[in-house]
Amino acid sequence: MEDGTKDIERGGAWEDHSEEEEAALEKAFVETEIPSWQEQITIRSMVTSLVLSLVFNVIVCKLNLTTGVIPSLNVAAGLLGFAMVKTWTVLAESCGLLKQPFTRQENTVIQTCVVASSGIAFSSGTASYLLAMTPKIAGAGSAAINVKELSVGWMIGYLFVVSFVGLFSIVPLRKMMILKYKLSYPSGTATAHLINSFHTPKGAKVAKKQVWCLFKSFVGSFFFSCFKWFFAASDGCGFDSFPTFGLHALKQRFNFDFSATYIGVGMICPYMVNVSLLVGAILSWGVMWPIIQTKEGSWYKAGLKGSDIHGIQGYRVFIAISMMLGDGLFHVVYMVIVTVKNFMVQQSQQKHISDSMEEEQNIDEKRRKEYFLKDQIPNAAAITGYILLAALSVGLIPMIFHQLKWYHVLVAYSVAPILAFCNAYGCGLTDWSLASNYGKLAILIFSSWVGLEHGGIIAGLASCGVMMSIVSTASDLMQDFKTGYLTLSSPRSMFFGQVYGTALGCIMSPLVFWFFFKAYNVGDQSGSYPAPFATMYRAIATLGVEGFSSLPKHCLTLMIVFFVSAVAINLLIEILRKCDIKIYKFIPGPMCMAIPFYLGAYFSIDMCVGSLILFLWERQNKKGAKEYGPAVASGLICGDSLWGIPSAVLALSGVNSPMCMKFLSSSVNTRVDGFLQHA
Numbered sequence: 001m002e003d004g005t006k007d008i009e010r011g012g013a014w015e016d017h018s019e020e021e022e023a024a025l026e027k028a029f030v031e032t033e034i035p036s037w038q039e040q041i042t043i044r045s046m047v048t049s050l051v052l053s054l055v056f057n058v059i060v061c062k063l064n065l066t067t068g069v070i071p072s073l074n075v076a077a078g079l080l081g082f083a084m085v086k087t088w089t090v091l092a093e094s095c096g097l098l099k100q101p102f103t104r105q106e107n108t109v110i111q112t113c114v115v116a117s118s119g120i121a122f123s124s125g126t127a128s129y130l131l132a133m134t135p136k137i138a139g140a141g142s143a144a145i146n147v148k149e150l151s152v153g154w155m156i157g158y159l160f161v162v163s164f165v166g167l168f169s170i171v172p173l174r175k176m177m178i179l180k181y182k183l184s185y186p187s188g189t190a191t192a193h194l195i196n197s198f199h200t201p202k203g204a205k206v207a208k209k210q211v212w213c214l215f216k217s218f219v220g221s222f223f224f225s226c227f228k229w230f231f232a233a234s235d236g237c238g239f240d241s242f243p244t245f246g247l248h249a250l251k252q253r254f255n256f257d258f259s260a261t262y263i264g265v266g267m268i269c270p271y272m273v274n275v276s277l278l279v280g281a282i283l284s285w286g287v288m289w290p291i292i293q294t295k296e297g298s299w300y301k302a303g304l305k306g307s308d309i310h311g312i313q314g315y316r317v318f319i320a321i322s323m324m325l326g327d328g329l330f331h332v333v334y335m336v337i338v339t340v341k342n343f344m345v346q347q348s349q350q351k352h353i354s355d356s357m358e359e360e361q362n363i364d365e366k367r368r369k370e371y372f373l374k375d376q377i378p379n380a381a382a383i384t385g386y387i388l389l390a391a392l393s394v395g396l397i398p399m400i401f402h403q404l405k406w407y408h409v410l411v412a413y414s415v416a417p418i419l420a421f422c423n424a425y426g427c428g429l430t431d432w433s434l435a436s437n438y439g440k441l442a443i444l445i446f447s448s449w450v451g452l453e454h455g456g457i458i459a460g461l462a463s464c465g466v467m468m469s470i471v472s473t474a475s476d477l478m479q480d481f482k483t484g485y486l487t488l489s490s491p492r493s494m495f496f497g498q499v500y501g502t503a504l505g506c507i508m509s510p511l512v513f514w515f516f517f518k519a520y521n522v523g524d525q526s527g528s529y530p531a532p533f534a535t536m537y538r539a540i541a542t543l544g545v546e547g548f549s550s551l552p553k554h555c556l557t558l559m560i561v562f563f564v565s566a567v568a569i570n571l572l573i574e575i576l577r578k579c580d581i582k583i584y585k586f587i588p589g590p591m592c593m594a595i596p597f598y599l600g601a602y603f604s605i606d607m608c609v610g611s612l613i614l615f616l617w618e619r620q621n622k623k624g625a626k627e628y629g630p631a632v633a634s635g636l637i638c639g640d641s642l643w644g645i646p647s648a649v650l651a652l653s654g655v656n657s658p659m660c661m662k663f664l665s666s667s668v669n670t671r672v673d674g675f676l677q678h679a
Contacts, residue, residue, distance in 0.1 A: 123435065
């Protein structure tokens with residue numbers, strides 16, 4: 001989720017692959033020559049990465065602006081990268097122009113670039129902490145020092161300043177993480193298995209079928225979105241406002257809105273994530289908010305707008321924040337404990353490793369180690385790069401955000417490498433990146449440090465970007481190193497791919513966001529692009545500078561209850577997991593439950609429909625669902641998301657939908673009929 005859900009779901013679409021499966025795959029490449037690191041970086045791979053980066057930036061931007069729920073898109077990136085270059089090489093070979101065959105190492109570089117670019121679309125904060133700085137999200141009455149107008153120029157400059165530092169912070173630890181402690185990095189391992197399988201004869205045949213499935217679902221999703229556009233002349237019209245469960249339920253945001261994007265997301269996410277979202281929606285919009293609304297005039301002033309943070313909106317936002325902070329704080333502490341514990345165990349085990357164990361390494365491991373150590377990135381260069389980029393940031397960031405002083409940035413960069421290590425190490429163990437949680441903590445700390453009168457809200461939001469960028473890119477790079485290790489790709493080509501992808505993301509992410517920002521009413525809570533996490537992050541910063549005095553009546557009490565509940569639920573899950581009591585798999589996750597507290601139930605219903613489709617498919621053909629389910633889901637997401645481009649072009653050109661399909665209550669219909677009869 002732009003936020004928490006992305007962290008939770010990251011490994012959701014993947015299945016573990018045994019060492020025997022990997023060894024069997026490696027046998028197919030024994031006689032294949034490994035290209036040098038320069039040959040792994042080709043013009044066609046860079047062009048393919050450029051095209052796919054644009055596609056995935058559009059997809060991630062739309063997801064960020066609608067709900068912030070972002071699933072793992074690695075299957076789609078891998079499939080499309082393989083399909084594009086394979087088509088290119090087949091055509092070139094038929095014309096006698098093929099000079100270099102398509103290798104798994106080149107495929108890995110493409111994957112690295114695309115994932116790095118779309119990762120920037122997540123950590124750039126265009127739909128969260130940057131958008132939260134704008135007057136529209138801030139609302140009337142906000143002091144000028146605590147708002148900042150967006151522009152493409154300073155956003156691109158800011159991202160270039162902060163996004164590369166994290167790459168250098170973790171490079172010196174790559175051998176310790178991958179070779180010494182042999183951390184699994186499940187997403188990186190699964191990506192490597194996917195790429196390796198593509199380049200075997202059997203895997204290539206399956207990949208062609210997967211690409212065809214993706215293409216068919218893409219076309220269907222795209223044209224269905226086009227069809228829906230004709231009935232949505234304004235907000236509240238069309239299929240998005242279809243009263244599936246009645247008009248009263250629609251007012252409480254309970255409806256199925258025919259979103260192909262979130263049906264696809266539901267097919268990718270684990271079942272329990274989708275169920276947790278639905279449970280959270282029922283608890284909040286079905287029970288809590290209707291009860292609190294009856295207290296209007298008692299708990300909060302009557303007549304306030306629905307978006308006023310001092311009214312019902314305050315309960316929605318701050319209770320959701322308390323659950324997210326409780327969940328995030330628990331996992332940060334838990335990850336630190338796990339990291340320290342495993343680090344100490346690994347250190348003690350290293351002392352007892354004998355030379356004979358080194359000799360027992362299988363041939364595949366020796367080969368992987370050989371190529372992983374062949375093209376080194378000097379530690380001195382990495383450390384120097386971090387210091388220089390950090391020094392540059394210390395000087396430039398206060399020029400972009402004058403509320404944030406140089407010593408604030410210096411403190412952030414002094415602490416960041418430690419957090420980057422903890423996040424990268426924890427990600428290697430559990431596949432969970434806690435970047436957004438570190439970002440939320442940074443908002444609270446720096447906003448309270450600077451204070452309201454000195455622009456603490458902007459300072460807190462800007463520091464969130466600094467922290468998230470470093471921590472997120474560090475764990476992503478280590479995942480890529482693991483993928484490169486298992487595909488015999490050079491660490492240098494991996495690092496280049498990450499740098500190239502990061503640069504693309506720094507340019508594309510603000511441009512794609514700006515396209516949506518100018519075409520639609522971004523940030524309007526009743527519109528198509530509410531950007532929920534912009535309001536959420538702004539509220540966290542406000543909490544940091546104002547404390548709890550501005551909250552509605554009894555809101556603080558409810559926040560404490562839900563904060564403690566989130567910690568207790570996570571603690572219960574971990575205890576049951578350690579005791580191997582399977583019931584923990586059926587306990588809803590607090591982070592997922594919190595998302596609909598603010599947004600409503602509509603997208604969680606879409607995602608549960610996706611889960612239902614996948615469940616029925618698995619019952620009928622489990623192997624087919626496993627092989628083609630992610631491809632179909634990715635096609636649904638891509639088709640619906642990319643319709644946003646022609647839709648935005650039409651909106652910018654002043655071309656609106658020709659009709660408004662709207663469902664009215666029986667009393668309103670009676671009045672309309674009477675009016676028409678007398679007209």
